[in-house]
Amino acid sequence: MHRVVITGMGAVSALGLGAAPLWRAMVEGRSGIRPLVSPDPEAVLRMQVGAQLPAFDPAQHFDDARLSLLDPISQFALVAAREAIAQSGIDFSTGDLGDRTATVIGTGVGGEASRDHQSRRLYRDNAKRIHPLSILRLMPNAPASHITIEHGLRGPAFGVTSACASSNHAITQAVAMLRTGLADAALAGGTDASFSLSGIRGWEAMRVVAPDTCRPFCKQRRGLVLGEGAGMLVLETLAHAQARGAVILAELAGTGMSADAVNIVAPSADGAARAIRAALQDAQLRPEQIGYINAHGTATIAADASETRAIHMAFGEHAKRLAVSGTKAIHGHALGASGTLEIVAAVGALREGVIPPTANFLDPDPACDLDYVPNTAREQRVDAVLSNSFAFGGLNAVLALRRFDG
Amino acid sequence: MTATVQDQIFEIIEEYAQIDAASIRLDSTIRDLGIASLDTIEILFDIEEHFDITLPELDPEFETDNVQRLIAIVTQAVDSNAQSSVATKH
Numbered sequence: 169m170h171r172v173v174i175t176g177m178g179a180v181s182a183l184g185l186g187a188a189p190l191w192r193a194m195v196e197g198r199s200g201i202r203p204l205v206s207p208d209p210e211a212v213l214r215m216q217v218g219a220q221l222p223a224f225d226p227a228q229h230f231d232d233a234r235l236s237l238l239d240p241i242s243q244f245a246l247v248a249a250r251e252a253i254a255q256s257g258i259d260f261s262t263g264d265l266g267d268r269t270a271t272v273i274g275t276g277v278g279g280e281a282s283r284d285h286q287s288r289r290l291y292r293d294n295a296k297r298i299h300p301l302s303i304l305r306l307m308p309n310a311p312a313s314h315i316t317i318e319h320g321l322r323g324p325a326f327g328v329t330s331a332c333a334s335s336n337h338a339i340t341q342a343v344a345m346l347r348t349g350l351a352d353a354a355l356a357g358g359t360d361a362s363f364s365l366s367g368i369r370g371w372e373a374m375r376v377v378a379p380d381t382c383r384p385f386c387k388q389r390r391g392l393v394l395g396e397g398a399g400m401l402v403l404e405t406l407a408h409a410q411a412r413g414a415v416i417l418a419e420l421a422g423t424g425m426s427a428d429a430v431n432i433v434a435p436s437a438d439g440a441a442r443a444i445r446a447a448l449q450d451a452q453l454r455p456e457q458i459g460y461i462n463a464h465g466t467a468t469i470a471a472d473a474s475e476t477r478a479i480h481m482a483f484g485e486h487a488k489r490l491a492v493s494g495t496k497a498i499h500g501h502a503l504g505a506s507g508t509l510e511i512v513a514a515v516g517a518l519r520e521g522v523i524p525p526t527a528n529f530l531d532p533d534p535a536c537d538l539d540y541v542p543n544t545a546r547e548q549r550v551d552a553v554l555s556n557s558f559a560f561g562g563l564n565a566v567l568a569l570r571r572f573d574g
Numbered sequence: 575m576t577a578t579v580q581d582q583i584f585e586i587i588e589e590y591a592q593i594d595a596a597s598i599r600l601d602s603t604i605r606d607l608g609i610a611s612l613d614t615i616e617i618l619f620d621i622e623e624h625f626d627i628t629l630p631e632l633d634p635e636f637e638t639d640n641v642q643r644l645i646a647i648v649t650q651a652v653d654s655n656a657q658s659s660v661a662t663k664h
Binding site: 233236237296297299300301304 | 592612615616618619622623628
């Protein structure tokens with residue numbers, strides 16, 4: 169089995185374009201959550217805040233002819249992929265590397281903006297026809313396909329969907345292919361863009377959206393804050409990365425997946441704990457070797473308490489000594505993109521020895537009794553970290569990363 | 575009437591395919607003009623929207639039939655629209 173490493177990261181988020189500005193905001197506890205910019209000024213919305221992209225101009229990244237094919241999920245994914253590829257310095261035209269590169273991109277929702285726009289035409293405006301490129305824009309595999317086309321990645325490629333865990337499931341599939349020799353390199357990540365009127369109404373109706381801001385794990389938490397964006401990684405086998413002299417950001421040491429198999433919305437601590445244990449076992453890490461967990465931490469009442477119980481179940485005594493933080497206070501819940509945006513926190517903690525805080529934290533909640541690193545970053549060397557994603561539908565995927573010292 | 579339909583169709587082709595309308599000949603096919611199939615479906619969509627008509631699914635074969643044939647089909651559809659709207663007034 170090949171070892172797998174991360175050699176490039178890209179991020180598009182409420183903190184702007186780039187993994188670096190996202191990481192800086194995470195460390196500073198500076199939130200990208202702002203008053204919602206509504207897609208429909210006439211609609212009266214309950215959702216008041218969001219982690220939306222600031223001033224993203226697609227024309228700066230794509231020509232007109234191409235843009236007509238690109239839902240925002242594909243635009244974000246392509247921009248993030250360019251950054252990850254540039255950072256890795258990988259050249260897919262080398263030898264047969266294009267044929268040996270996999271592309272696995274998660275999305276929780278798919279091309280929501282395109283679907284919503286055409287639905288308005290169809291049902292509100294009584295249009296007789298919808299735009300002929302609609303299916304090509306909204307299909308959930310579109311981001312993966314566009315990345316393969318732009319970069320000539322001709323190996324295994326597909327989309328993955330598991331709501332809020334889509335990124336981590338996508339990365340897990342890429343890791344599995346790299347380990348078993350199906351590919352030498354992979355583009356993996358996730359993307360979502362759900363600030364359409366129907367997307368907003370859907371989240372409002374579930375009554376899980378915070379009216380103020382996202383406050384993971386604290387007593388005053390009121391729910392999640394919707395975000396958007398994309399995160400992308402370049403993954404390679406260790407041998408491939410070393411052979412080309414790449415800078416290795418971290419080792420992707422293990423993955424663990426599970427299904428709660430209980431309830432479509434209520435989270436199960438047992439299901440989450442099984443995924444955490446599976447990731448530790450897969451990475452051959454003992455619980456006490458983990459220094460930091462980037463939590464799923466959506467800031468809903470139920471999910472944060474359940475995740476806390478899961479960490480207790482999986483870590484026993486060590487749970488109290490772990491640093492745990494929820495960075496959705498910074499980038500919001502970007503659904504299928506979240507897991508990869510959170511890898512930026514995991515890699516940053518390993519490389520810089522700085523644990524990003526849980527921002528917007530007010531008072532502790534007895535149901536959440538771990539060390540959440542409230543509001544202020546902590547300098548602390550960590551050798552191994554976990555990044556949790558627990559999706560609606562009870563689908564769990566946890567990634568274990570290890571510092572790579574060469 | 576036909577000239578008007580022709581001009582409007584040429585304008586739509588020009589916009590989507592970035593082709594100078596002056597270089598379009600009546601016996602050119604969409605394929606001759608180097609228009610990709612994705613652009614073709616967008617052009618057909620735009621023609622349908624513009625004239626408020628519904629073009630037949632595969633007849634003519636738009637990519638290989640010439641522009642003159644496309645103009646004839648559109649003209650026919652526009653005329654039959656006009657007649658049916660007159661008919662509904664009675």
